[in-house]
Amino acid sequence: MTNIQTKKELNDEYQNVKYILTSSMRTKLLLVLYEHSKKLEDIRKDLKKPSATILHGLKELENKNLIHKIQKYYELTSNGYILTTNMIKLIENWYSINKSKQFWNSHDLSDIPEEILKDIYLLKDVEYETSTTSDLSNAFNKYIQLLLNSTELKIILPIYSENHFKYIIDFLNENKPSKLELIVNEKILNSIKQNQNLEKSLLENENVTVKCIEQDLKLFLTCSDNFMSLTLFLKDGHYDDSQILIGKDKNALKWALNLIQCFTN
Incomplete structure (x- = not known):
C-alpha cells in the first residue's frame, strides 16, 4: 500500500x-x-x-x-x-486535555511517546495544581506531602536537585520498609556518585534500584503505590516545578507505569 x-x-x-x-x-x-x-x-x-x-x-x-x-x-x-x-x-481524551489545557499547552511534550499521548484519557481524573504569587511552593509542597506518605516509588528524575534528593532520602528513612526505583541519565548518576551522602543513601541502599538511561528526558514522573505526578519542562528548555498533574486513581497510575516502561524495558 x-x-x-x-x-x-x-x-x-x-x-x-x-x-x-x-x-x-x-x-x-x-x-x-x-x-x-x-x-x-x-x-x-x-x-x-x-x-x-x-x-x-x-x-x-x-x-x-x-x-x-x-x-x-x-x-x-x-x-x-x-x-x-x-x-x-476520543471524547475522554478531549475532556482530559481540556481539563488541564494550561499544563499541556505551556510545556514540551516531545519526550512523551505517541502511544502514551493517545491514552491521555487515562488522566481524566487528575488534579492540576499550580503555584501562585502568594504561594510559590504550592505545587512542590503537594508533591512532597504525597511522596512522604508512600511506601513504593518509581521516579524518572531528569534534574539534579539537592532539594528533591533531600525528600527522597526522607522518604527512605521514614517509611520502612520502603522501595525506590530511580531512573536517571548518566550525567545525573555521575553527580550522585560524586556526592558521598547521596552515594551512601541511594546507591548503597538495598531498597533502592537505580537505572541509567541514555536519554536526557524532559519529564519528571513519579509513580507510587497511591499516586502519580507529572511535571514537565517549558518549551524554552527550563524545568517547571510550578505546575503539576497529580492522579490518585488506577487509570492515572496505569498511564504513569506505561510511560515508565517505555524507558526501562
Whole structure:
C-alpha cells in the first residue's frame, strides 16, 4: 500500500467518522446502546426525543452497519461497538486535555511517546495544581506531602536537585520498609556518585534500584503505590516545578507505569 493510497483510505474513513460526530442524534444513539441493547421506548426515554427522530437516526446507523435490530431490540454491531469504544476514548481524551489545557499547552511534550499521548484519557481524573504569587511552593509542597506518605516509588528524575534528593532520602528513612526505583541519565548518576551522602543513601541502599538511561528526558514522573505526578519542562528548555498533574486513581497510575516502561524495558 502506497502512502497515497493510505491517505486516500484515511480520508474516506475520516468522512465516515465525520458523518457520525457531526450528528448529535447519531452519536447519542451509539452511546445509549453501548452498554446493552434497548427497545425503542427505552431509547426514547433516555434521549427524550420523538420516535420519528430516533427511528430516522437508527435507520442511518443501520445503513452504515453500526447497529441492527433483533426482534424489538436495537443493539450495536461489532463494528458499531468498536467505533463507539474509540469514540468514547476520543471524547475522554478531549475532556482530559481540556481539563488541564494550561499544563499541556505551556510545556514540551516531545519526550512523551505517541502511544502514551493517545491514552491521555487515562488522566481524566487528575488534579492540576499550580503555584501562585502568594504561594510559590504550592505545587512542590503537594508533591512532597504525597511522596512522604508512600511506601513504593518509581521516579524518572531528569534534574539534579539537592532539594528533591533531600525528600527522597526522607522518604527512605521514614517509611520502612520502603522501595525506590530511580531512573536517571548518566550525567545525573555521575553527580550522585560524586556526592558521598547521596552515594551512601541511594546507591548503597538495598531498597533502592537505580537505572541509567541514555536519554536526557524532559519529564519528571513519579509513580507510587497511591499516586502519580507529572511535571514537565517549558518549551524554552527550563524545568517547571510550578505546575503539576497529580492522579490518585488506577487509570492515572496505569498511564504513569506505561510511560515508565517505555524507558526501562
